[in-house]
Amino acid sequence: xxxxxxxxxxxxxxxxxxxxxxxxxxxxxxxxxxxxxxxxxxxxxxxxxxxxxxxxxxxxxxxxxxxxxxxxxxxxxxxxxxxxxxxxxxxxxxxxxxxxxxxxxxxxxxxxxxxxxxxxxxxxxxxxxxxxxxxxxxxxxxxxxxxxxxxxxxxxxxxxxxxxxxxxxxxxxxxxxxxxxxxxxxxxxxxxxxxxxxxxxxxxxxxxxxxxxxxxxxxxxxxxxxxxxxxxxxxxxxxxxxxxxxxxxxxxxxxxxxxxxxxxxxxxxxxxxxxxxxxxxxxxxxxxxxxxxxxxxxxxxxxxxxxxxxxxxxxxxxxxxxxxxxxxxxxxxxxxxxxxxxxxx
Numbered sequence: 300x301x302x303x304x305x306x307x308x309x310x311x312x313x314x315x316x317x318x319x320x321x322x323x324x325x326x327x328x329x330x331x332x333x334x335x336x337x338x339x340x341x342x343x344x345x346x347x348x349x350x351x352x353x354x355x356x357x358x359x360x361x362x363x364x365x366x367x368x369x370x371x372x373x374x375x376x377x378x379x380x381x382x383x384x385x386x387x388x389x390x391x392x393x394x395x396x397x398x399x400x401x402x403x404x405x406x407x408x409x410x411x412x413x414x415x416x417x418x419x420x421x422x423x424x425x426x427x428x429x430x431x432x433x434x435x436x437x438x439x440x441x442x443x444x445x446x447x448x449x450x451x452x453x454x455x456x457x458x459x460x461x462x463x464x465x466x467x468x469x470x471x472x473x474x475x476x477x478x479x480x481x482x483x484x485x486x487x488x489x490x491x492x493x494x495x496x497x498x499x500x501x502x503x504x505x506x507x508x509x510x511x512x513x514x515x516x517x518x519x520x521x522x523x524x525x526x527x528x529x530x531x532x533x534x535x536x537x538x539x540x541x542x543x544x545x546x547x548x549x550x551x552x553x554x555x556x557x558x559x560x561x562x563x564x565x566x567x568x569x570x571x572x573x574x575x576x577x578x579x580x581x582x583x584x585x586x587x588x589x590x591x592x593x594x595x596x597x598x599x600x601x602x603x604x605x606x607x608x609x610x611x612x613x614x615x616x617x618x619x620x621x622x623x624x625x626x627x628x629x630x631x632x633x634x635x636x637x638x639x640x641x642x643x644x
Contacts, residue, residue: 327360328557330549333367333388335376335494340517341580343368346573347392347543350564357560364390369494376492384439386546395540396474397492402436403621405540407631408447409476410617411610412534419644421446421574424540425567426638440544441551443561444569448511449578450535451477455507456500458526460596462605471496471508473539480537480613481509484606497523509537512584513577521588529597536606543569 332351336343343366351364370376372388379393380401395405405424407413414420424445433442453459455468466485472478478488489505493514499505500523507524515521530536543565550558589595598606618628 334392399475416644422642423638425570512581
């Protein structure tokens, strides 16, 4: 009898231990983060992975975020938003304009010479997400952060010191607004995601590209083209909008403490952090081009004014396009400018 009682007690204890372990295991959560840049690039190395580590630390080990860089879960960069919506990946980071025309309100921050300060512009974008865009354009996902990169620079094989130098040049652009701008400036725009740039330059598919300095080391751009044109003044020729979003159902299903950890490191905090990091890494990218012996031209105020004047039809077409969708583009422009000013731009 005593032996049977001891056996029963031991069995119960083992069962209880097993249930406890299963319960503890059930509390652990793994999320996948998918994006298009190679691991050494600024965004994954200095933004996404530090962000994920901070979130994990806040959960005390209950959460693990697995990183899948350079489209290693499959698909192409334009597929990323749908991968988040469909649950192929739990979290994705992408350039909004990789899906042309799908997020028209967001494009206001990509209009020519809209951006003054990248951090202020990123915070303005995040502000608009929180007050409008989350429940409008991004209703199918949970936006974790919205930001922009530093001033866009024109990088070409032959060089560009005046507007006329762009005539007929095949230039890669990241979004439909920026491609419209390139066409208006006299270039032949070629839309493609950033990872395709090196091969396109090597094969002569394009004569140059527009990207910020920050990402040039990741694709070794200073070795592929030797001329770079910057714009003087407070306003940048262009920027591109970037978002990190999460599958809505996955976010809603998370335990409250894990959601709280994600929220604490996301939103405006992530927007500001990401924009600051990208802007800070413009200098190392520029330094590489300079040390390589490449030519860096800074357009003076008079030439920049010519570009601004030439860009006006792009803005007018964008406003007309939004009006056709029942959206007040002029009101969005005013709202964006006011928000940039509010955040110090």
